[in-house]
Amino acid sequence: MMKKMIYFGLGALTLTRERAEKVFSEMVEKGEMNRDEAKQWVEDVIKRGEEEKTEFRAAIRKEMEEIRSDFPLVTKADLEAIEARLAAIESKLQQQ
Secondary structure: OHHHHHHHHHOHHHOOHHHHHHHHHHHHHOOOOOHHHHHHHHHHHHHHHHHHHHHHHHHHHHHHHHHHHHOOOOOHHHHHHHHHHHHHHHHHHHHO
């Protein structure tokens, strides 16, 4: 049971409610836990997975901001503005 719980905890980030319910239903059928425990575990694991996903996304965003400040990159908007200016210059040159 402990091995299943460890694997389950590691996969909580990507676990769907359906999969969690299936795993815990199997544990109930084998007598490893009762239905009330299983229901609570499913809720806890799904909630924890969502929290971890939110924290993970925030960490990725923070890291990306640090990378952007360390290595100034041209954004899509910057590139579009440059392309528009270039097109305007080319148009003026063709009119001369």
